[in-house]
Amino acid sequence: MWARTIRSSWSSRKRSFLPEPEYRGRFAPSPTGPLHFGSLVAAVGSYLEAKKHCGIWLLRMEDLDTPRCVPGAADGILRTLEACGLHWDEAVLYQSQRAAAYEEALQQLKNSGATYPCACTRKEIADSALHGIEGPVYPGTCRHGIPVGREGRAWRVRAVLNSSPFTPQPSPVTFCDALQGRISQTLASEIGDFVVKRADGLFAYQLAVVVDDAFQGVPLGVGHPGLSAPACCGK
Numbered sequence: 001m002w003a004r005t006i007r008s009s010w011s012s013r014k015r016s017f018l019p020e021p022e023y024r025g026r027f028a029p030s031p032t033g034p035l036h037f038g039s040l041v042a043a044v045g046s047y048l049e050a051k052k053h054c055g056i057w058l059l060r061m062e063d064l065d066t067p068r069c070v071p072g073a074a075d076g077i078l079r080t081l082e083a084c085g086l087h088w089d090e091a092v093l094y095q096s097q098r099a100a101a102y103e104e105a106l107q108q109l110k111n112s113g114a115t116y117p118c119a120c121t122r123k124e125i126a127d128s129a130l131h132g133i134e135g136p137v138y139p140g141t142c143r144h145g146i147p148v149g150r151e152g153r154a155w156r157v158r159a160v161l162n163s164s165p166f167t168p169q170p171s172p173v174t175f176c177d178a179l180q181g182r183i184s185q186t187l188a189s190e191i192g193d194f195v196v197k198r199a200d201g202l203f204a205y206q207l208a209v210v211v212d213d214a215f216q217g218v219p220l221g222v223g224h225p226g227l228s229a230p231a232c233c234g235k
């Protein structure tokens, strides 16, 4: 009995002395022009959320799509944030300087068989007549090999690995949005295999954001059936 009491007491003390995991939030503007009001609201929201948790507020410049970036816009955004008293806690991460990290991640995906080259043009995909909530759903034309006489232009990730009539239907990805509540999406039928490296050689946002969140230690609030969901999704 005493042993259990001591263990229980030590256990609660240990819990009380263990530091809480540090909250790390980020704001990631795209330098395609001056910081507009909607983005400033998002910046204030993420800043206050980080400070409420005595956490770290990070800044990431989403200058991945270099042809769309406006010269001087990134510096202008930083000056605007500073003028509003929004000071970031670590060095600014520029996606335009992260190509090596994205290439390494893509190589890992290639090695695991999770990606494949795709020869399709936008028009071919748009004409496929498969449409989801976010636009055309990739019909899987190149999933089992590029059509004869064509060349791979982009790299796609398989929304479902090793699908066959004998494997179970994919379960939806579910997460809890702080404002909109429970969000659920079945990737395979609603989006399809998605691009991680574009035909123009640029890495897609979907790859970069995951690599950068892991690099900067920003957690993703993603739940999944069978795993414990965030408290607000437990209804």
Ligand SMILES: [Zn+2]
Pocket (backbone or CB within 6 Å): 117, 118, 119, 120, 140, 141, 142, 143
């Ligand atoms: Zn294709």
